[in-house]
Amino acid sequence: MNVFPTGNILGASGATSGPTPVLQVKGVTLQYKTKQHLVTATYRVSFDVYGGDRYVVLGPSGCGKSTLLKAVGGYMAPTEGEMRLKGVPVRSPGPDRMFVFQEFDQLLPWKTVKQNVMFALQASGKMRGRAAEAQAMRYIEKVNLSKFADSYPHTLSGGMKQRVAIARALAMEPDILLMDEPFAALDALTRRKMQDELLQLWADTRFTVLFVTHSIPEAVLIGNRILLLSPHPGQVKGELNSDGNDPVDPRSGVKLSDRIHEVLFADRIEEQEVVPHG
Ligand SMILES: Nc1ncnc2c1ncn2[C@@H]1O[C@H](COP(=O)(O)OP(=O)(O)OP(=O)(O)O)[C@@H](O)[C@H]1O
Numbered sequence: 001m002n003v004f005p006t007g008n009i010l011g012a013s014g015a016t017s018g019p020t021p022v023l024q025v026k027g028v029t030l031q032y033k034t035k036q037h038l039v040t041a042t043y044r045v046s047f048d049v050y051g052g053d054r055y056v057v058l059g060p061s062g063c064g065k066s067t068l069l070k071a072v073g074g075y076m077a078p079t080e081g082e083m084r085l086k087g088v089p090v091r092s093p094g095p096d097r098m099f100v101f102q103e104f105d106q107l108l109p110w111k112t113v114k115q116n117v118m119f120a121l122q123a124s125g126k127m128r129g130r131a132a133e134a135q136a137m138r139y140i141e142k143v144n145l146s147k148f149a150d151s152y153p154h155t156l157s158g159g160m161k162q163r164v165a166i167a168r169a170l171a172m173e174p175d176i177l178l179m180d181e182p183f184a185a186l187d188a189l190t191r192r193k194m195q196d197e198l199l200q201l202w203a204d205t206r207f208t209v210l211f212v213t214h215s216i217p218e219a220v221l222i223g224n225r226i227l228l229l230s231p232h233p234g235q236v237k238g239e240l241n242s243d244g245n246d247p248v249d250p251r252s253g254v255k256l257s258d259r260i261h262e263v264l265f266a267d268r269i270e271e272q273e274v275v276p277h278g
């Protein structure tokens with residue numbers, strides 16, 4: 001059921017849509033099969049991400065957001081439906097999709113900031129030597145960490161580590177940046193700052209990002225388009241545009257974020273469905 005007509009909510013600004021989506025997700029069902037159980041993480045989820053979109057997938061814990069990202073990353077195959085990156089079916093991982101996770105330990109601890117950013121460039125064969133170093137420094141500067149290029153991760157704050165992870169991913173110039181609750185482990189003040197920095201970085205670089213969160217304020221701030229997923233198993237409840245300002249609907253007098261809350265939690269949150277298998 002589409003609660004919100006796509007691209008037409010509260011007069012918010014339109015999506016930055018291009019002619020062909022960078023990412024197409026069509027009717028994707030994702031399941032985990034264990035010896036005893038079959039767990040359905042997402043059910044027939046469809047959406048398109050266009051070039052330059054800050055596309056947010058918003059839904060409660062356990063609705064399959066990380067699973068969806070894993071599948072886009074090529075680490076898990078849908079049991080139903082398909083995903084296409086620039087028109088090509090996703091079958092395996094590739095440097096055209098780079099991840100930033102929530103965890104602070106995603107950097108290699110024995111490498112400096114610069115070496116961490118260079119590593120992905122070199123290991124993928126994208127760049128070598130001086131070129132890789134220059135590219136790494138360019139992106140380290142974009143996340144304001146030039147002074148820390150030769151520092152090791154353990155000497156950095158959580159926010160700084162996340163900036164390195166973002167620089168490392170963006171330096172690869174992926175078709176799409178996949179962010180799984182990248183700021184969730186940060187304190188509230190740092191989280192807010194990082195959100196602003198990400199928007200600044202986007203204004204500077206205009207990358208395409210698929211950003212997963214279960215925070216409504218974060219979704220409204222970060223996304224230009226927001227996909228709402230129901231509780232487990234994740235199903236599309238609607239898609240809407242956001243201009244970052246959490247506008248009040250003049251007809252109902254309800255703020256966008258409150259409306260999202262209503263839609264997401266209108267239904268009773270069901271107990272996790274576990275279907276016997278085999
Ligand atoms: N490796 C796994 N094996 C079996 N079931 C799994 C596995 N990983 C996740 N699940 C189940 O799939 C469902 C979706 O999990 P997922 O981690 O994708 O949710 P999420 O939306 O990212 O949640 P959160 O907001 O808490 O990170 C959950 O019911 C979870 O228990």
Ligand SMILES: [Mg+2]
Nearest residue numbers: 065066067180
């Ligand atoms: Mg998750």
